[in-house]
Amino acid sequence: QGRQRSRAACAPCRHRKRKCDGRFPCGTCVRYEYQCEYSTSSKRTSYMANGDNPKEEVRPQPVEDTTPPSIVQLQQHPLTAPGARFHHRSILDPVKTRFVRANSAIAFPRILGMDLESESIPRLHSFAWHTGIRPEFTEESVDITTLLTWPDMQRLSKSFFGAVNPEFGILDESEFDQDAAARFSDRRSSNDIDAVLYGVAALGSFFSSSPHPRENDCVLAARHILIAKSVNHPTTNNVAGWILRTIYLRLTSRPHGSWLSSSTTMHQVEASGLHKEVQTIAVVYPAAPSGDHKVAKTRRRLFWTARALNIILSFEYGRSRVAFDVITTKRPNEEGKSNAHHFVELAEILPNDVVDRDSEPDPPGALCRALTAIESLQTRSAFIRLLKADLAFAIYRRLWLMSLTDAKDRAESVISVGKAALEAPRALLVAKTPWWNVVHAPFQFLCVLLAVGTPRALANIQEAMALLREIAQSYDTHMTREAYNQALLLVKMSKGRKEKELAAL
Secondary structure, three states: OEEEEEEEEOHHHHHHHOOOOOOOOOOHHHHHOOOOOOOOOOOOOOOOOOOOOOOOOOOOOOOOOOOOOOOOOOOOOOOOOOOOHOOOHHHHHOOOOEEEEEOOOHHHHHHHHHHHOOOOOOOOOOOOOOOOOOOOOOOOOOHHHHOOHHHHHHHHHHHHHOOOHHHHOOOOHHHHHHHHHHHHHHHOOOOOOOHHHHHOOOOHHHHHOOOOOHHHHHHHHHHHHHHHHHHOOOOOHHHHHHHHHHHHHHHHOOOHHHHHHHHHHHHHHHHHHOOOOHHOEEEEEOOOOOOOHHHHHHHHHHHHHHHHHHHHHHHOOOOOOOOOOOOOOOOOOOOOOOOOHHHHHHHHHHHOOOOOOOOOHHHHHHHHHHHHHHHHHHOHHHHHHHHHHHHHHHHHHHHHHHHHHHHHHHHHHHHHHHHHHHHHHHHHHHHOOOOOHHHHHHHHHHHHHHHHOHHHHHHOHHHHHHHHHHHHHHHHHHHHHHHHHHHHHHHHHHHHHHHHHHHHH
């Protein structure tokens, strides 16, 4: 037989006189981040095995491989500098879950090595970051098996997966059960999952009819781990732990705490590259395993939940959200009885408070469109119905402050959403599920009714006050009593103003 000719080389390999394997992209282009291209009309002609009849060259087709292509061109840019092919790109180390842009100081030695076509490319590392005079600070974390027994963990996780996970879709229950069982059966195993276990235990205790006596210790231990690991390489467990902490703080602490925690979560998300699908990151080093649908599913679930929490808490509290330039992570699919897709959908409806007049010339119009979308969203979840109402009230507050005309025009829509949500707190009271909006939504509804001030709006005051009184009696805490008393005071103020207006006639 005659000598078998190799396929035509790609343009970058021909230009550099390098051996090309004929794949698309070829191995050389993958290694050195070249833009792999094949000429459609090459002077070189490929022949059949017998070498008789010349045939028109055909561009090589993608070849099946165990590793997906790691080069994805997200943006064309007219740069001609040596590092132009890396501009606007990113690097992910999936082992240490470390994500940076290609212009990062820790990425440049590696990028430079690739540009120099070296055989020993520097690793992604913080070379010369400081003098190294002091060793890196480390702390010992509390072993979870000293705070909780395995039966405790089983009981609390059952409470968590019954009340919390259906609304947010943070964790896969079967995977969690396996990881938790492994952790409790081997006390020497990695404690990377401990922050998640503590978070689940704390939230499970919060929603349990019999709270665990060491709930607060679990919260403190989780915080200790999360803060200690926040200076190292973040993992998906670390991000999940921050999400759980954010939810717990929203249920129990001040607005600033939950907002700050949600913002920290988003910075951990960026640091681990969860906002990018792995195959859309230009340089993945070392190569990430292909076809791992479980990993991809976890990354998507955590990213969209963290983002939705940050958007909603920021919109509710009146703070800035954490925004990324380009997001390629796909939204997770709707799953069974989970309401997580509605939670994410509500967050994506909300316009950004930081108004860019070039991209959004009509902020009141954007708010009105968001209100229409919120009003049309249908759900069976009492928590999501209350969240809908909370966000509708947040939109009304913005309209009321910036556009009196739009506020008046959309008042009926806001009241309609509020009235539809009034049954949800009663259902949650019966179920003993103390979500934060059990009291927050009725109180904000009362404020909206007083702000609207029309006879149709004021006709709902009595029902809203009765509900707030029922909530205050049911929970009998400082927060619920304070909300009811403040509502009484606001109604009294409104009544006093109306009496003055009548006296002036």
